[in-house]
Amino acid sequence: MLLLPLLLACPKSRVQKDEQLAAALAAIDAAWVVRATKGFQPVAEAVEAARAIAPEAPGLAWREVRLGVARGLMEPDATKRVRTFADARERGWECVLADPRVSALRLEVSLTEALAEVPEERRACASWAALAWMRWAADFGLAASALDETRVDALLEVPATADGKPAWRWAGALASLWDERRDGEPGTALRALSRASDDPSEGAVWVDLHVLADGEPPALTKKTPASPEARAYQERILAAR
Numbered sequence: 001m002l003l004l005p006l007l008l009a010c011p012k013s014r015v016q017k018d019e020q021l022a023a024a025l026a027a028i029d030a031a032w033v034v035r036a037t038k039g040f041q042p043v044a045e046a047v048e049a050a051r052a053i054a055p056e057a058p059g060l061a062w063r064e065v066r067l068g069v070a071r072g073l074m075e076p077d078a079t080k081r082v083r084t085f086a087d088a089r090e091r092g093w094e095c096v097l098a099d100p101r102v103s104a105l106r107l108e109v110s111l112t113e114a115l116a117e118v119p120e121e122r123r124a125c126a127s128w129a130a131l132a133w134m135r136w137a138a139d140f141g142l143a144a145s146a147l148d149e150t151r152v153d154a155l156l157e158v159p160a161t162a163d164g165k166p167a168w169r170w171a172g173a174l175a176s177l178w179d180e181r182r183d184g185e186p187g188t189a190l191r192a193l194s195r196a197s198d199d200p201s202e203g204a205v206w207v208d209l210h211v212l213a214d215g216e217p218p219a220l221t222k223k224t225p226a227s228p229e230a231r232a233y234q235e236r237i238l239a240a241r
Helices: 003-033 041-053 058-074 078-097 100-108 111-115 120-140 146-156 165-183 188-196 205-212 228-239
Strands: none
Touching (some): 003 041, 058 120, 058 228, 100 111, 120 165, 146 165
């Protein structure tokens, strides 16, 4: 009889933890929405609060990568910027491989087949990891990052969920530009980047038209990005002209 209260308490405890985590993730998103006026410290604090509840939760992981990408875009120091993108990339990659089936298939079969089995709750991690990887490659040097192409391509094969769609579109356009510049036929990827920039919630994607394309798109000096990370990115590019 003494076991019965304990058995009944376990499901209740799990429900309470799930509710706490949901509230903590909602707090991260609320702080994210107002980062232009409140800064990134409230976002970071909300992330830490969620980490105290469930540090390995996929919903937390992709939000951590999102924050890392934004901080990387805002970082003026090139070395620190590359390190910030690399840390974000690793966090997303860890989230993807934390699924036991994916991890086992990667070792036993192939990376491509493993990532085909990424469960839905971890697909946003794959999309944001791909974006962090491509932003790292863009700053580190596309030619020097050639060995990472296979992994990024495999991540982009993972279907994007609503939470990961902005990152997936941006990363996919950057990866296409990577391929086209290597093959000497730029064009399609630039148009994809331009289309991806139509949604201001996607941050600084359009600025990559300048960073990675040959020549400067006319819109660079005419459009003011909505997000603070995109504005910082734009200002750094314009200052370097």
